Every structure is written in C-alpha cells, then in structure tokens.
Amino acid sequence: MKLSSLNRTLLLLAVLLAAYQVSAGIDGFATLPIIAYTIAFGGLLIAALLIFILGIEALDSPMVVIASTIIPLSLAVGLVWQRLASARTFYLIFAIIGFLAVTLTRSIQMQNKAPVIVIAITHGIAGLTIFLLPILLALQGQVKPLFSLVGVGGALIGLGGLLLSFLKIGKPILSRGAIMRLFPALLPLTTALFVAGFKFG
Amino acid sequence: MSTQDSVPASKFAMFWSLTKPSQSGLLLATGLAGYMSARCPIFHIATILGLSFSLFLAIAGSTIMNMWWDRDIDAQMGRTQKRVTCKGLVTDKEVLMVGVIVSVIGIGWALAMDWRYGLVVFAGWFFDVVVYSMWLKRRTCWSIVWGGISGAMPILAGRVLGLGSIDWIGLMLALGVLLWIPTHTLTFSMKFQKDYADAGVPTFPSTYGLGVTRFTIALSSILAAAAMIAAGVGIGMDWGFLRLLGVLSAGLFMLAAATTFSPTERVNFGLFKYASVYMLAAMILVVLEVI
Numbered sequence: 001m002k003l004s005s006l007n008r009t010l011l012l013l014a015v016l017l018a019a020y021q022v023s024a025g026i027d028g029f030a031t032l033p034i035i036a037y038t039i040a041f042g043g044l045l046i047a048a049l050l051i052f053i054l055g056i057e058a059l060d061s062p063m064v065v066i067a068s069t070i071i072p073l074s075l076a077v078g079l080v081w082q083r084l085a086s087a088r089t090f091y092l093i094f095a096i097i098g099f100l101a102v103t104l105t106r107s108i109q110m111q112n113k114a115p116v117i118v119i120a121i122t123h124g125i126a127g128l129t130i131f132l133l134p135i136l137l138a139l140q141g142q143v144k145p146l147f148s149l150v151g152v153g154g155a156l157i158g159l160g161g162l163l164l165s166f167l168k169i170g171k172p173i174l175s176r177g178a179i180m181r182l183f184p185a186l187l188p189l190t191t192a193l194f195v196a197g198f199k200f201g
Numbered sequence: 202m203s204t205q206d207s208v209p210a211s212k213f214a215m216f217w218s219l220t221k222p223s224q225s226g227l228l229l230a231t232g233l234a235g236y237m238s239a240r241c242p243i244f245h246i247a248t249i250l251g252l253s254f255s256l257f258l259a260i261a262g263s264t265i266m267n268m269w270w271d272r273d274i275d276a277q278m279g280r281t282q283k284r285v286t287c288k289g290l291v292t293d294k295e296v297l298m299v300g301v302i303v304s305v306i307g308i309g310w311a312l313a314m315d316w317r318y319g320l321v322v323f324a325g326w327f328f329d330v331v332v333y334s335m336w337l338k339r340r341t342c343w344s345i346v347w348g349g350i351s352g353a354m355p356i357l358a359g360r361v362l363g364l365g366s367i368d369w370i371g372l373m374l375a376l377g378v379l380l381w382i383p384t385h386t387l388t389f390s391m392k393f394q395k396d397y398a399d400a401g402v403p404t405f406p407s408t409y410g411l412g413v414t415r416f417t418i419a420l421s422s423i424l425a426a427a428a429m430i431a432a433g434v435g436i437g438m439d440w441g442f443l444r445l446l447g448v449l450s451a452g453l454f455m456l457a458a459a460t461t462f463s464p465t466e467r468v469n470f471g472l473f474k475y476a477s478v479y480m481l482a483a484m485i486l487v488v489l490e491v492i
Contacts, residue, residue, distance in 0.1 A: 022448055034444075046452040053475055054471045
C-alpha cells in the first residue's frame, strides 16, 4: 500500500516529535525513567521512520509484535518509576518478565493460547497503567491537568499495540487494511499527546 | 524563448546532472558539519561561503571526472546508460574540460583558503578520481574502500579548516563516513548486480557472494554508528543529542541485523535509505550542537 503525501507528512511529524522528546523532553529525570522513555520514544521514532522509508508494509515484519510491546512497557515503567514509588520494583520485574514472555512466545511455535494470553496480559497492564496513572494523578492534583494527555496517548497506543499484536498472531480485531490505514495517523497523534503531556503537564 | 537562448540553459542542466547534486550535496553537508564540529566562529560568512563553494566544486569536479572516465562502462549498465555522457548529448572533450576546470577551481580555492584544508580536499579528489576510478574500480571489488576514503575527506577537510590540524575526532568523523559508504555502495552493487557483471566491474556480490556482502554491510553500518557516537562524545555533544544518536544507531543496528539474518530486497533497500537518513541526521545533530 503506497503512502500518501499526507501520511508521509504525518509520519515525519511523529519522527520529529519523538526526536524532540528523546533529545530534550526528558532532561532532568532520574536515570531509569530517562532510559525507559528513551526506549519508548526511540521505539516510536524508529517505527515511524521505518514506515516512512519502507512503506506501510513495514508493519508486516515479525519484529512488530516485539516493538509494539516494548514501547508501552517502557513508557509505563518510566511513569511508575517517577510517579508511583511504592510499585517501582514490582513493576520493573513485571515489565522484564512480560517482555521476555512475549519474545519467547513469539520465538517458539505454539499451538495453544499462550501467546494470546501473554500479549493480552502484558499489553493490558501496560496500557492501563499509561492510560489511568496520568489521569488519576491529574485528578488528584499531583500533576498539572494537561499531564492527563499522556493518558489519552496511552489509550491510543495501547489500542494500536493490541490491534497490531492480535493481527500478527492471527486473531485480528480489525481487518489488516483498516489497521494499515489507521496507523500513519495514530502514530503522530499518540506521539503529539505524549510530548504535550510531558511538556505542559 | 529562442532556441539559441535555451541551449546554454540545457547545457548547464546536462553538466549539473553530471555533478550528482544529491550526493555532492550530502558530502558538502558533511564538510560543513565537520567545520562546525570544531566549534570555531562558524558565522564567519566569508569562510562558510568559501568552504561551501570550494568543497562543492572539488566534489562536483571529481564526480564529473569519474563520469568522463567511466563513460564506457556506464553505457553498458541499465542504471547509468541514460546519463548525458552515454547518450552523446555532450562530447567527451567537453566533459573532460569541464571536469578539469571545476576541479582546479575547487581545489585551488581550497588551497588559497588554507593549505592544510586544500591538501585534504585534494586528497579526496585524488583518491576518488585517480586511485578509485582510474586505477582500482575495474580491477578489484576492494576499490570501494578507496572510494570510501575519498568520501570521508570532506568532513575531515571541514574540521581541518575549523581547527587548523587533524585530530582524533576528525579522524573518527571521517571513519564514520568511510564505514557508512559501503552500506550505500554495496546495496547498490547487490541491487544492480547484473549491470555491474555486464560491464565487467568486480563487486563484492560477484566476488564473495550475497551472504558475505550483506554481512559486510551490517558490520560496516554498526561500526559507522559506533564511530559517529565516539565522535559525538569527543565533540562534547549534549546528552540529549547523544541519546538521539543512540536511538538512530539502534535503528541502523536492527536493520543491519535484519539484512543479515532475514534478507529481502525491501529490507536491503530500507537499510540503504535508512543509512542515508542516519548520516544526514548525524550531521544535523553535530550542527545543532554547535549552534
């Protein structure tokens, strides 16, 4: 599927926004959040750049499941480490185990439902964390209201990740064509919400 | 517009196409980035203009000379047989004359600005035209190393102009470009393998096979990224920019791995394009760091 000029522009925007966030948007944070956000926004940057260069068919790569897992997981780890000190260690262990489990179930041929369950649990927890934590913190007044934009972005990327992951494991929620049409717009919108949330929140 | 009026314009367009404007522009960008990396007074407009014009003319001159020398093999390859040198739209004598004149102006200008800078610019021209094209290109697939060294000279030249000497950072920047060039040239030699075989030009794929070529591309991409990061650290690049360079390098690494372990034409060409974006981004980061 050929990318339209509009989609190319949107993807370029996503690349630039993610580049800004990696290079300037996370300065002053502690070491682990910097690493986690660098992985998350770096993943978004590379994903957008590869779709820009290779076309939407880049989403057909087997690496997509791994990438669509590592982005929300690392973002969630960064958020929890910064904002939910009591759950830091537990969440870091969950993220590492979740990532390894997704990688393992994708690397070995499995006929049972293990890959689906692993992806659903990992994405579900990471997605809910990114969605709920910023919104709850904003409602409690611990952060500025605009930080909740990170939560909105989290909902979108969680949705995108789930759509892609289930498509890749042969249980599509939406048709392949619909997902392919959706993605070039979803990436910059999500990235813009994250960047705005971190900048103004 | 009369026909007489349009002739010089079209002639200019023909010779302009012989300079490979995109490639020359990218090499010029590396030269400017090399100059700015020295953190010298970069807004000295006369020096910036002098650097830009002298370097572009030297690069363009060497490219025209290459086109003149390789016109016979270009005519045999599908990818290049539409060049004006092959279609007879310009004479061999014209191409040679323009190539020599542009080269002499570019190198002469560079020497007049600073003899050390001029010497590096001349070295780049010499390695490209004499060593790479005239001597080795038709003899060995390893000629690309010399083509790579030539391509690495603009960034070194820029830094030498800004610094007044050759230092390890300049060499590391040059190494980054040198190791990036195989990603470019070897991908081309795989994509147009038949063309090169028809013209009798030895390439990595025809000499060592596709597997070795892909591995070489992957290895050189990774080493190029390592060299650029080392140069970035040496320049004193801001941590944010280093993080970004690291992220872009990780993308290069992943594509290199994909090229090696599950190669497809799409992935190979993706790496080729990504490597160009990577190098341009690295140059922009060097410039932004100084500004």
